[in-house]
Amino acid sequence: MKLNTNSNIYTFVYMTIVVVIVAVLLALANQALKPRQDANILLDKQKQILGALKVDWMESDPAEIYYTLVNDTLTFGDKEVYVANVNGATKYVLPLSGKGLWGGIGGYLALDEDKNTIYGVNFNHEGETPGLGAKIVELPFRQSFEGKHIRNAEGSVVSVAVLKQGKLAEGQEQVDAISGATITSTGVSTMLNEELVNNYKEFLSELPAVEEETAEEENVESIEEEEE
């Protein structure tokens, strides 16, 4: 029997079958690959946190180092703060998220125990322009944040500004923006400001009451090995 491939009924049935087959196929693939993808996403997050903590994981298993360093998670509403112990000092890692030029940007900010000095920072982005905005993930830009203070002299949180070279911030510390990537740089600045001044208010308002965590004798040796 020769089918009339141009009849309406044939077309409807054909498309239905095609769509169902494709849907089943993709659903199966998604289910099968999900565990691996989730593992990758988690590993990526751990690597980024290690990056913010300036820990070199190149030659070993990042997940393992992560679990030896990061030993606590504080929750403030929907915000989480990771507490890490690097070379015997407590560091707080704050996840950040904001908007860049083409899509979302995010990052992790590691603060010293005084909740003021920036220890290290790591950024990520969904699709900033390669060679321009995408440079926020590169070391020179990230390193320019190190040692900056997120509080002003009075102790209130003012964040750090990302400004074009030559411009001066008022009442807060600053780093140089990436030339040619004004919107991404502004996005980083806004993200830091928004997150630190508003979203992490609760965490940052409790100033460290002198040394409470009697750092339980951690495996000091393994930590020392991680020194760069």
Added chain:
Amino acid sequence: MALSQKTKDTLLGPLNANNPVVVQILGICSALAVTVQLKPALVMGIAVTIIVAMSNVIVSLIRNTIPMRVRIIVQLVVVAALVTLVSEILKAFAYDVAMQLSVYLGLIITNCILMGRLEAFAMTNKVWDSFLDGLGNGLGYALVLVIVAFVRELLGSGQLLGFQVIPESFYAAGYENCGMMLMPAMALILVGCVIWAHRSINEEKK
């Protein structure tokens, strides 16, 4: 097995004489977006090659059953399914690369080369020929991407595949990376240069 002349033309034609990018001017948009560095350009070229070849095969297999009035939709469904599959696989096994290609991976769906090959070739040709045609066109596309990305990464960042190739002493002597190369406009100009070179070489042959 010696390849027949027709097979050779199907496979190798798109690499040069009938190149999808420089002769048919298809797929330019993604060529501009992913050619700042060599690595994403390579991965993109491979991904497109696999997807064109496979969708060509699938469409060629079912070409006699496809209702003519909705053939473009069927082709699109096939391409979209393959692209989603490739993107899922990359996320599971090459997460870094998937992140680097970000949206452009999904945008392969709208790459004109795919629809062009499906409509012009796979709908009317046998499976094996369609596979070769897809392979050839994908590689032709990848070739142009790699040429453009090579020049852009070398002159724009002084690197190739992320490794520094222009020595520090050059920078000390006053050499500077050409920031212009990082802009999408420069990719268009470079593609233009490739087309120019390609046309003048092929002109001489005739």
